[in-house]
Amino acid sequence: QNSQHPAQCYALGKGYCGRNEGKTISCVWGPSGSAPRGGRGRAHHRLRDRCLGPGVTPPRRPAPVGVASTRPPVWVRGRSYGGEVPAPPPGGSHVALRHSPPHLLELGLESQLLLLRTEVFLWLSCSLTVLLTGEASGERPVAMPHSYPALSAGQKKELSDIALRIVAPGKGILAADESVGSMAKRLSQIGVENTEENRRLYRQVLFSADDRVKKCIGGVIFFHETLYQKDDNGVDKGVVPLAGTDGETTTQGLDGLSERCAQYKKEGADFAKWRCVLKISERTPSALAILENANVLARYASICQQNGIVPIVEPEILPDGDHDLKRCQYVTEKVLAAVYKALSDHHVYLEGTLLKPNMVTPGHACPIKYSPEEVAMATVTALRRTVPPAVPGVTFLSGGQSEEEASLNLNAINRCPLPRPWALTFSYGRALQASALNAWRGQRDNAGAATEEFIKRAEVVGVNGLAAQGKYEGTGEDGGAAAQSLYIANHAY
């Protein structure tokens, strides 16, 4: 009768059955101070309270693997380097590090790349995502069943684990996926020529960081720079116009996507990104643009998951225009509702996806100024009305905001009193790299100092600051005055 154990403590693999009241079952979480905040942590408290007898001290939570002395382990081409690590991801091939990627050799690049201090962060010429290990936490629901299941239980677990590790508390994504053109702008700002060597050296500065960044960075998005695919940015192939609309677009890249994903997965990628773009004006976004972009995002997500890759879903609404905050909120809600309906229609496994939306902000040319608290309230309200709790995390894009603006808004979002069930973390490009870039200035001698700058920034932004709060559960069950006042504020939204 009690053979089913739907709830698992994943760290120890122990089962919990609600009927086993009073039976002592070991539970992974330690005293209340050490459990992670938010829904999953609280659920584990409940788990612990139910499954241990009164007065029994739960065992201490085992320390996360690999954090103490060595640099973080990293999955590259299916093999781990450095640190104590759990088993490599299933199906990963063991490719010796000594072999450079074939195209690098074609380009005549030296194998000196292999001798860097952190070999793991090699300049890899493919659009790879390198995943730093962390802990998988939380429970898994039963397999979503159907006569034609899109994914097996094992596939779902893999996707869900990846997604959770990226958005583990305190972690965010380092977006180092600037195209060649974007890098040109960055480098010219510090008076450095935009050569491939310089781009490689610059990335090297970032990736020489030691294991302090492990606490702050959950994933890294690289850029796929090869001679024959110049302008790739993520896995999509850029925007194309929608005829009969007012300058609106959809995104292409579905052809052969499955084969590309399979290849990336073999090379060590665990997640991918696809950006759709919508804009606000008198008559846009049109119903067609919303429908078409949502559909294409859902197809991409479905194909990624078939290949073991977590899709980051990015329906960006541009800040161009003079619309106010409310209009952006309205449009964002409509767009996100359409996106999640499309994901449902395409049988996408939400627990194995991440969302990368715009914050809700006024248009650039809007004369009204809003405080970060207003931006935060509008943003979180929009998400609460559209993003199902099954989505493990939301990583905001900073869009056209200045670093300072983005930081203030992100901070306010984390302080917003509305309860939210997903991790809120951030995809940082410029925000993390600016100081490092400035310190580097293209001089090899500055490399160490530049790396140090990067680490410090990552810590400020990741552990100590913006990404630290993540999920926020609110005031709990009491529907009294405190909860009432939480809801009052957003009635204008």
Next chain:
Amino acid sequence: MAYRFPALTPEQKKELSEIAQRIVANGKGILAADESVGTMGNRLQRIKVENTEENRRQFREILFTSDNSMNQSIGGVILFHETLYQKDSQGKLFRNILKEKGIVVGIKLDQGAAPLAGTNKETTIQGLDGLSERCAQYKKDGADFGKWRAVLRIADQCPSSLAIQENANALARYASICQQNGLVPIVEPEVIPDGDHDLEHCQYVTEKVLATVYKALNDHHVFLEGTLLKPNMVTAGHACTKKYTPEQVAMATVTALHRTVPAAVPGICFLSGGMSEEDATLNLNAINLCPLPRPWKLSFSYGRALQASALAAWGGKSANKKATQEAFMKRALANSQAAKGQYIHSSSSGAASTQSLFQASYTY
């Protein structure tokens, strides 16, 4: 959710949101006492009582005049049209009795099923005509929330995408009209348990239905913070030979919900759908112990599962009033505890509470 043509003012939103939260605060749930005349007839027939207006009035009077402490477990009561205007034996209106206890009064708004041609005996729900005027009148007469039950069934080719789309659309229209008139709409897309399908199939269908419902609510500019959801729990069909534990039901149910119901919805009050009183409570308890993220209140809106014992105790005799009220209060308290995950199963629940209340193709 305002933009150029805001559906509601901030004051209207505030009122709706507060009503919704009051109903599900602190483990409270809903007593669904809105059986239509015909349905009440079925209930009364089981205890050999004649289906007269007086008998219906008497039974409801006994329930509503229970001890004031019922307001710790019951946050709202759904009434049928006739009941909203009935009085107790002292001439006091039922709706005032309930309001004085601090219980929110609700009204059933749908007007029965209509067939969808070209489908495998599927239906949509009528009641949109003149709905706005009816809502305005009910609001004046003391109601603060409404209920509309859409029905979908699992069978060969069912539910079809037409049935899902049509019922979702009707629910969204109803919800929009309610909110315009200050009533919180309870949105009830019931996937009935008739059939021999297993738990997994019910979960799949429930997810598809709820995704469509919330897309429709969004399209119709419904203010989610001022609504409540009344879904089926995810269970196997009644004729399914495989048995599932409350934990399995809970996991399947909460999985389906957390993939489809936005966090903005303040509360989810399950229907009991023919489950026995005890099963309805046990399942609700397991749901509230499920370790998945659950940002909404998970409570109850039970009809049969709150009243079966009470009906049996009453038997049509006013002398049994005290026993009837006790039976009712016992279930109300049990479910309120279950809504907080604190229900302790006791074995002395009596015959009526474990008796299945399933009735094939249940309609009101």
